[in-house]
Amino acid sequence: MSKPEIAKLGHFGLVSTDLEKSLWFFKEILGLEETEERDGVHYLRAWGDFEHHTLTIRQGDEAKLDHIAWRTKKPEDVEGFAKILEESGTPVTWNEEGIEAGQGKAFRFQMPSGHTLEIYYEMEKTLADPKSRSVLKNQSHKSWARGVSPRRIDHVNLLSSLPANELADFLMDKLGFQMRECVQAPDGSLVGAWLSVTALVHDIAISHDPNAASTNEVHHISYWLDNAQDLLRAADILKENGIHFVGPGKHGISQAMYIYAIDPGSGVRVEIFTNGYLIFEPDWEPIVWTLDEMDVGFTYWGDQTDTKTENNPTIKA
Amino acid sequence: MSKPEIAKLGHFGLVSTDLEKSLWFFKEILGLEETEERDGVHYLRAWGDFEHHTLTIRQGDEAKLDHIAWRTKKPEDVEGFAKILEESGTPVTWNEEGIEAGQGKAFRFQMPSGHTLEIYYEMEKTLADPKSRSVLKNQSHKSWARGVSPRRIDHVNLLSSLPANELADFLMDKLGFQMRECVQAPDGSLVGAWLSVTALVHDIAISHDPNAASTNEVHHISYWLDNAQDLLRAADILKENGIHFVGPGKHGISQAMYIYAIDPGSGVRVEIFTNGYLIFEPDWEPIVWTLDEMDVGFTYWGDQTDTKTENNPTIKA
Amino acid sequence: MSKPEIAKLGHFGLVSTDLEKSLWFFKEILGLEETEERDGVHYLRAWGDFEHHTLTIRQGDEAKLDHIAWRTKKPEDVEGFAKILEESGTPVTWNEEGIEAGQGKAFRFQMPSGHTLEIYYEMEKTLADPKSRSVLKNQSHKSWARGVSPRRIDHVNLLSSLPANELADFLMDKLGFQMRECVQAPDGSLVGAWLSVTALVHDIAISHDPNAASTNEVHHISYWLDNAQDLLRAADILKENGIHFVGPGKHGISQAMYIYAIDPGSGVRVEIFTNGYLIFEPDWEPIVWTLDEMDVGFTYWGDQTDTKTENNPTIKA
Amino acid sequence: MSKPEIAKLGHFGLVSTDLEKSLWFFKEILGLEETEERDGVHYLRAWGDFEHHTLTIRQGDEAKLDHIAWRTKKPEDVEGFAKILEESGTPVTWNEEGIEAGQGKAFRFQMPSGHTLEIYYEMEKTLADPKSRSVLKNQSHKSWARGVSPRRIDHVNLLSSLPANELADFLMDKLGFQMRECVQAPDGSLVGAWLSVTALVHDIAISHDPNAASTNEVHHISYWLDNAQDLLRAADILKENGIHFVGPGKHGISQAMYIYAIDPGSGVRVEIFTNGYLIFEPDWEPIVWTLDEMDVGFTYWGDQTDTKTENNPTIKA
Known part of the structure; x- marks a missing residue:
């Protein structure tokens, strides 16, 4: 098997002590779109993001990024990275498909510094709902719908x-x-x-x-x-x-x-x-x-x- | 040997029927920088290009792009691509190091359509002369020196x-x-x-x-x-x-x-x-x-x- | 009395054959703010307009600008212009204060071409409602609330x-x-x-x-x-x-x-x-x-x- | 005679202790155009300025703005302002036509704070030389010739x-x-x-x-x-x-x-x-x-x- 590779930054898992205020900031002021809400977790993305979400927000007692997720280049790279990490003494924790909406099997681990990263490959490329869908075939949502509106x-x-x-x-x-x-x-x-x-x-x-x-x-x-x-x-x-x-x-x-x-x-x-x-x-x-x-x-x-x-x-x- | 790979577009080799006018256009109006002139070939690049040149211009009887050059990911990929092409019936023509200023050994070939491409790896990352050099360590020339000034x-x-x-x-x-x-x-x-x-x-x-x-x-x-x-x-x-x-x-x-x-x-x-x-x-x-x-x-x-x-x-x- | 003078363009009086669609266009797409609606007339302005309105829209059988309004430099210039126009054979039609919301006494007349203009001086400089009011003392509404958002x-x-x-x-x-x-x-x-x-x-x-x-x-x-x-x-x-x-x-x-x-x-x-x-x-x-x-x-x-x-x-x- | 009126800010008269460096800054970096040099005074303007100059620079022992010039609305307003100032105890000093290149008769005076202002009406609207002249009939010089290039x-x-x-x-x-x-x-x-x-x-x-x-x-x-x-x-x-x-x-x-x-x-x-x-x-x-x-x-x-x-x-x- 060839060396596993990271393709890209996937998403942030944010825990907020004031969910309502965070949703106002990220949706109304920054202008992210909400793909769905499930079990108290809000799945957001920018209008030009292709994946199901690039930010999740949920309520919690302590504000933190509970994971920073990275997408691999190939499906088998997820297992590949798990092996490399475990063999070098970094334990990994698996999440089955669907634990995070839209996402396949993934695992999390802590860097020696304590930062929590997640590795995954499978993720739905969800279409925007028809009302907010872009007229462009290469773009998810209409741009400039609200607020800052990053790509x-x-x-x-x-x-x-x-x-x-x-x-x-x-x-x-x-x-x-x-x-x-x-x-x-x-x-x-x-x-x-x-x-x-x-x-x-x-x-x-x-x-x-x-x-x-x-x-x-x-x-x-x-x-x-x-x-x-x-x-x-x-x-x-x-x-x-x-x-x-x-x-x-x-x-x-x-x-x-x-x-x-x-x-x-x-x-x-x-x-x-x-x-x-x-x-x-x-x-x-x-x-x-x-x-x-x-x-x-x-x-x-x-x-x-x-x-x-x-x-x-x-x-x- | 692993499969050879292209890293990036390298440069254009332009032949002009009116060299003086082309130099005026590319240097004064578009605002490219001239790295050097050798044997009637002018080697130009934009202020943010790192390689020795991304455009060469010389006088000729017929205007044309005489080659479009691509940089490989690894040094050995140059030979690798030559082999693949020759084995599939596309002849290649080698240029020794220095035939094109700043550039190592390279070869050219024609696509079935007749377009001429060039494959190379070695290329000097020439510093700009002190007067036009950027104060930024990650940029070649000062930006906005003249004309349109692309990056x-x-x-x-x-x-x-x-x-x-x-x-x-x-x-x-x-x-x-x-x-x-x-x-x-x-x-x-x-x-x-x-x-x-x-x-x-x-x-x-x-x-x-x-x-x-x-x-x-x-x-x-x-x-x-x-x-x-x-x-x-x-x-x-x-x-x-x-x-x-x-x-x-x-x-x-x-x-x-x-x-x-x-x-x-x-x-x-x-x-x-x-x-x-x-x-x-x-x-x-x-x-x-x-x-x-x-x-x-x-x-x-x-x-x-x-x-x-x-x-x-x-x-x- | 000194010669009357026009200070500025004031507003457009638009009649639409599809009021709902026009309101969608001017409010949601162009992004104008609605100061008020009265008697079926919608009074709109841009976020940086100081006067009560710069555009009115109402439903009608024929789409047209039923008047283009100009503010005078001084209160007495309204009478001054009426006099000049009537003396040179252009009849004027007076509107009492409040016929148009926010506006004082005004008159309308037709140019020789048939275009209808309005002359007025008094106009409320309405504050935006607190929710959409700018934090800037020299600006009416928050900018960039919706759509194109002209000044x-x-x-x-x-x-x-x-x-x-x-x-x-x-x-x-x-x-x-x-x-x-x-x-x-x-x-x-x-x-x-x-x-x-x-x-x-x-x-x-x-x-x-x-x-x-x-x-x-x-x-x-x-x-x-x-x-x-x-x-x-x-x-x-x-x-x-x-x-x-x-x-x-x-x-x-x-x-x-x-x-x-x-x-x-x-x-x-x-x-x-x-x-x-x-x-x-x-x-x-x-x-x-x-x-x-x-x-x-x-x-x-x-x-x-x-x-x-x-x-x-x-x-x- | 009606009350005299100021139409606009005209120009700055700058004295520099390092003329060469100031000319480099204003011409090469800021990108102003030089209309002419006469008697050691350099007459500059921006590409969209219509008057002969909006900035003069000359060498001197102390850096200062030796005058800030204002254009009147009518020719007779120059005399009108002189009268008002002198009658209220502010002495004025006249400069004959041509003392400042391109400019008609003008006078200078000090505000009570000591700031020196100049009042003038006549000023040549000099055409740019053909090489740098704009293709636009309503613009003096080509824009974006050098540096910051303000209008x-x-x-x-x-x-x-x-x-x-x-x-x-x-x-x-x-x-x-x-x-x-x-x-x-x-x-x-x-x-x-x-x-x-x-x-x-x-x-x-x-x-x-x-x-x-x-x-x-x-x-x-x-x-x-x-x-x-x-x-x-x-x-x-x-x-x-x-x-x-x-x-x-x-x-x-x-x-x-x-x-x-x-x-x-x-x-x-x-x-x-x-x-x-x-x-x-x-x-x-x-x-x-x-x-x-x-x-x-x-x-x-x-x-x-x-x-x-x-x-x-x-x-x-």
Whole structure:
């Protein structure tokens, strides 16, 4: 059997302490579509997402991302990854088909940092209901129905009190991610790492902060918009609706534009994201930034986050 | 040895009957950067292209694309593809390292339609000269130096009097391309086909026109811009400088925005291109459009090409 | 008493043969806000309009603009204009305060072409209801609530089988409009005229077509968006919702970008409009275009109207 | 004789301590066009400015705006304003025609704060040289020739250690400006004032800072771009060229987007400006903001200036 491979980021499993507020934020303000609600779990996606869902939200006692799901390239890759992980001492927990609506057999496991990931292949490519279905055969829902209206899921950024290289090494060794860009401390450890299995600069990033609340926090989840102007429109919408956010600005790393908005229900930070570059070179050498280049690297221009963790509570993943 | 794979579209080799005018168009109006000039060949690239060149231009008696080059995923894939092609009856012609500036050993061959392709792996990732170098470590040249200023090479669209499926089948069988979208005639043959080896909807497309001048024409070559607004700015620039163009408009197929501009030196059509969607699903089913869906599929909205081939001379590839 | 002056375009009074469909188009697709409904008349405005309404819609047997209203600079200018018009043989019809909701005493009259205009000064600057009110003190409603979401009313374009200069002369002589740009036929008559009392290139334009259905048709009414990108988003929304439209494109005259969409209820054409230039020079000389300059003047670039009147039914004004 | 009136902001007279660097900034980076150079004075304008110049730059020992020029509505208004000013105790200094290239007879005077203004009517509407002339009859130069490429001059913002209301009162009483928006301190004095004679929210603004270096500083001069996306492109250009700037962001007051860039030659701050609203209502009531509304009023969203004057040196006007 050939080496198993990850095809793409699949979805986020969000637990909110205020489901109603989170649904208002993700559906009315961000503008995601609801595919269905089952057993108290709301299955959402953006208008250009093809899979049944890219975000689930349910009520819980503690806000957290209870899993971050990755789709494999082939059906047999799910078993393949389970074998690799178990053989190297990482236990996995299986979920039968249909436990998560629309999804086939899948398993979850914890990274050494404690972050919970899920691996799956089978997922329904649900059609939108006729009223909201796009007239385009290559698009699920009509765009621009409500709110910010991003096109699709983009990436996740994990925050940890562990050095970023520890998490990155696991992702590269066990799951086949490639390092695309990173920020190196004088001691050689990584403060930030951007990795992908696709042409995107990152499907997943790791942020290290020695003052992070734990080893397994989530810095943000992210959805993609096609145009920078759409991001400015998003800022207007967020401000009019009382959503706290940072940005807009442009990263040097990834060259992408960002707004960081906080879901008032769960407290999860959502990066509204656009532009940037794609990597098609097969021999890409990671771009290594040093801390004294961060005036260009992190915020190329624009509004900058208050990076003090104590001012920016995060949720676990 | 594993199956050889194409990583990406590499570059276009353009022959112009009016080199000076083509250089003015590609350098001053489109805004490409010149890496070097050697033996009468000008090596150009966009500010975000990493390789030594994505377009070469030289003077000649007949305007044509004398090759369309593809980079492989691994060094040994070059030999691998040569073997596959020769064994199936397609002769290949080798170029030693350095025949084309910056490039390693490569070979060229003709598709059954007569279009000339090139396969290579080695290519210098030339740094921009200090004056025009970007302050960003992940970008070659400063952006927005002159003219339209696209970020990178995007795709090529071949035109043929042969059915599109004949060319597409060759690309899929021999080179590993995947069909992403297509337009089917009532007899089952394809009028258009969009194929890729990357997450782009197409690295290469095939347009069939029974009235095409030959089996091996080029419909257009294409460069990418990050934002739709940049395309509107491009329209202003083209109009002020007397360049003939069609657009802006939006395709349903690929969901991308376009302007088609004609290089007044060679007559090659250049699609200035932005937006659209990416394909990360590993089990993507080609989107099949019928001719009566072309009011949405070809021009979703906007300015539409006069599609009569006699009004739109093309060049050979 | 000093010469009376027009300050601005106020509103359009639209009669629709399918009120429900027109309300769907103007409220859900275009995204206007409804201030109130009274006696079957719906009073609408854009989120950035300060007055009580900029569009009224009511059901009727014949689709038409039953009046185009202009606000004067001073209260006494209403009487002033009535006097000027009556003394020069144009009868006026008075409407008492409150006949039109929010509006003070006003009068209507017909231009020699038969187009019905209204002159008023008093108009409530109604606050939006708290739920949709902007957090900005200088803006009425939250922006981007639904659909295209234009900022404000912009202009009206009258169509007539009479030469444009006849209508323009009346507007300049009696109402103080200034000619900003025009298109001149070889015989010296005007085919098009763009006039304003403000810094806009036109608050009103006149289009002449010898084949127009009458002397008093309306070519289009217009609402303004802040950015060209917003217009491209509008095209997506219109296409997804089955609205017939032409554009996007850019005029040379006025330098503005346009989409022309048809209200499926009344058949009135609505120009969604942005960019362009402002005129602050007090000694502005009208820009005179000739017919052979129309490749630049009318459609600078982009999708062009089928200008044949028989393919483009208009409504009376 | 009727009351004299100001039609518009005309131009800025900038003195730079490093002429070469200022010319590089304004011509290459900002992208203004040079109409002519005479006696060491460089006469610049944006591509959409109709007058001979909207900015002059000359070398000097102290960086400053040596005058801010205003065009009157009628030729006789120049004399009219001189009379009003002199009669109320403000001396004026006449410049004969041609002292400033392209300009007729004009006079300068100091506001009570010490800011130097100029009043003129006659100014050549110079055609661009054929090579850079626009194909549009209503536009001077081709757009997008170099750098940021703003359309036109927009406004000036004066900084003073005097309360803003003192400067605003003078502008309203003597020159006919109207207050459009203002920020009021608890004691009733104004911290900021935005005034205009046109439909723009401000042709001139006043910023009060008790720690300002003098009573007559300039906070910034401003040029206009058509689209928000053009501002983001400007940020890229400024960053690539090492220009210090703040933004992008959006003001609540005026609803306009901004970038504040510093000319490295003179130190003058230039606001690159777009969007916002226009005022056509003849009975506009000034929008009065309080200091505790400044989280919305000053920076609605985006990157915020370090407002401490000691960190932001200004030049005199």
